[in-house]
Amino acid sequence: MLQVLRKRGVRITLGATAAVVVSALGFFAWQGFYPVQATTGWQVSVLHTSVAKAASLLPQADGSLLVSRELDDGRGSILKITAQGDRVVVVDGLSKPDGMVAVEGGWVFSQEGGKAPVSLQRDGKITPLFEGESVQGLWNDGDYLYAIEDRRDNGRLMRYDWHSGQLDVLRSGLTETEGLTRCHDGRLLYTQKGEGKVRALSDDGNDPVVVQGLRNPTFLMCDQRGLWISEDSTHRARLLLIDAQGQRQTMLSFLKAPQAIVADGKGGYLLAEGGRNRVLHLMPPAEQKVAKVSPKQLTDD
Template sequence: MTAKELLAARAFRWCLLATGLLAVLAMAVLGYLRWRPVAAAPGWQYAVLVDDVEMIDSLAVSPAGELLGTTQHNHGKGELVRFDRNWQVTTLLSGLSKPAGLLPWRDGVLIAQEEQNMWVMYWAPSGARPLFRSDYAEGITKLSNGNIVILADRKNGELTEFNPDTGSSRILLSGLDKGEGLCAMPDGRIYFTEKQRNSSLYQYQAGEGPRAGGKLALFGGLQSPGFLLCTSQGIWITEDRTNDGRLLFWDFARLQVIAEHLHAPQSVLIRSDHELLLAEQGRSRLLLFSRNSKP
């Protein structure tokens, strides 16, 4: 082997070694991000209640007081499930396609499915039936007049109001860019986001009068927001990010970070004045957050 060939062979070996070291380093970084513990804000703690519910997504309490959830599998593999007092999981309804919204309604719950031309399903202890069709229904909420509002997660999506008594519907807003997260206040204020980096929280005023209609941006800087929960104190927001999702709270004046390093956090459900549940989809977990004082 000539000196030139020897140098080339050594360079090749060093290249292989460097590539291997970079691969090991990349795996270490990914492992750290994957298992990095959730960081809660001062005054907050969290505990794992369930850690084996794959693709856990929406949460709701049924009119009968049972804790329900959905698993967000697509193509008919999603489910509506119930958590008992020992946190055991029972399937109530299968055959759902990416169920991404859960709303207590009458004697049961409405289930929105985030695929094209799918039924919004009504489930009650007496059985399940389709209510109305919708495209890519990501969020579902209800107004004080009893009407239901659906948000479509697609390009050029819509915010649509549906009257369950007459079967009629009307588009409130169109041209939305993959709407995500939806909740409403008793006075008709509807809040939603669009799932993108540096997204904004938007407000729409339902009803009649000079304040009704229009898409009002309230603040920006949200990173892939995925869920909203309206309360009288403010709005809970989760950011659906794989390695660094956050749980946020907006008190109508300032935005607070309640938890970081979550893996694809989804729905939030208030359990009491000082406790809330959070579906952490990326780790297949149901978390309980508790606080020492109000945020």
């Protein structure tokens, strides 16, 4: 009798364990396949699929789109998708190409996969500008090119002078600093992914927190609607917008590792969703009016 009870107990335990495993697998599958949700009134659609590890986006004047494919060990590349949907690899052999930013007559790209140069592509020629390690975010204002490294405890925020070629290190000892953007009032903002914060570069070196309480913030963009922030999380990630009144709104939810967001030039936005290897198109309500916003109005949450 005792032996029968023991066998029955083992069966019950195994059954319960199996149920827990199945439930866990079902939960993760649900997170992975649940469709992306847009905030009320906005529309989201899939623009391009099969773009492995889509990271940075750079729309071109001819209607084409440059997309960096953030694959490691020399397997990464920058892809050009034409207005007709044709695809051409314009730069290959890269290690986690991540940041891209337009410059006069071309564009600059970075590589997050270890030590690699930040490089300029112009007229079909690639020119290394300066060396970095795990460089992700880039920002160009015409006089200076800013770059930030995604490292642990030894990341740097750097400034490259286009006129003299001089490279200055503005900050060092940074951890998981990924995104970089400048807003309308001139402040340069950067993300601290692990701490869930966005900081503003300051002359006194204090770098105040602009936004906090985020989940793995990565890419940033400022425009008339406010500050856009994508969260680089594997499951249930969000695209956030902090508006002129400092209110935080979830614009997209149930994303998987979203990366760069850029304006599409037609009132909408493009978002690289690296976790699902695609590019999304986000459109506002047709009647929505866009108000000017100053980042000074952004408040901590």
